[in-house]
Amino acid sequence: MIDILFYLLLLFLIITAFFMVFTKDLSNSVITLPLFGAILVIIFVILQAPGVALAAAIMTVGLTTAFFVITINKTEY
Amino acid sequence: MSRLNERFKKLYKIGLVITFAIFLFFLFYDIHNLDSDGKRYLSEHYISEGVQETGATNLVASVLYDYRAFDTLGEATVILTAATILAFLVPITKATMFGTTFKSIVNQTITLIIPFLAVLGAYLLLFGHLSPGGGFVGGVVLSVIPILLTITYSVDFSEYIFKPAQKKLVENIGAIGFVLLGLLGVFTGSNFLASGQAPFGTGSAGEVFSAGLIPYLNLMIGLKVGAGLAIIFNSLIKEK
Secondary structure, three states, X not given: OHHHHHXXXXXXXXXXXXXXXXXXXXXXXXXXXXHHHHHHHHHHHHOOOHHHHHHHHHHXXXXXXXXXXXXXXXXXX | OHHHXXXXXXXXXXXXXXXXXXXXXXXXXXXXXXXXXXXHHHHHHHHHHHHXXXXXXXXXXHHHHHHOHHHHHHHHHHHHHHHHHHHHHOOOOOOOOOOOOOOXXXXXXXXXXXHHHHHHHHHHHHOOOOOOXXXXXXXXXXXXXXXXXXXXXXXXXXXXXOOHHHHXXXXXXXXXXXXXXXXXXXXXXXXXXXXXXXXXXXXXXOOOOOOOOHHXXXXXXXXXXXXXXXXXHHHHHOOO
């Protein structure tokens, strides 16, 4: 069961990564980044790496998104 | 001359491909032979002896703050340098407000969230040698508090609550305290940043006050990273 879930999560990881790179709208790309990070956090927890999962959760889901949103707001996209 | 240029461009591309292929060959060769030869003696030593030698049940913390503490000092210096240069380069001007103003529900939610963030950050800082977490992650969680204040209210309010001089003072306390704690190992007759090998002992593994210097180093790194990230964010959000 956990194997199926794991491969499904890996598939979603690839889908979100490709969507993030190839989408035309910049704000779509920025909002997909925390989704990618959340899936990566679940994968880290399944692989029993809680330290890396904590760091990834805070960095990719929190800080990076805040910085990107602020940057887009500042450049008046 | 142009023919020479053309030939050079072709040779350049071929050389690039060959260099990349050689690099990939060595990479996959090393990854493939990772289990079979004696390259894992260091990691096996860390896994089997780490808890006895350093007293920290979190092996990541034992590697980061005991075996390789000097690398951590270098990483922390990077953040200190970035925060210092940004605070120096960006002029002190009034920050521009955002286009949208938030409703009261966002403001109330932020005031509810901030105490939980403070407790979570303090837990991750102080228990970094027992459970997952550590100084770096705890510092980032603590730095989210002034960032949230900046986003929801304004830069002025955030700098009224956490004054820039106070943040710089906290960052400098973290930076100097890390080096002073490292020098403690030298004064007690051991190496720089020694905590497991130092004569003041590691305590019994699993208790809060154990693992030698690791909890204090965690605290210093957390203060430094939190204050540094808050300074970086507030400096970047300002403009003329």
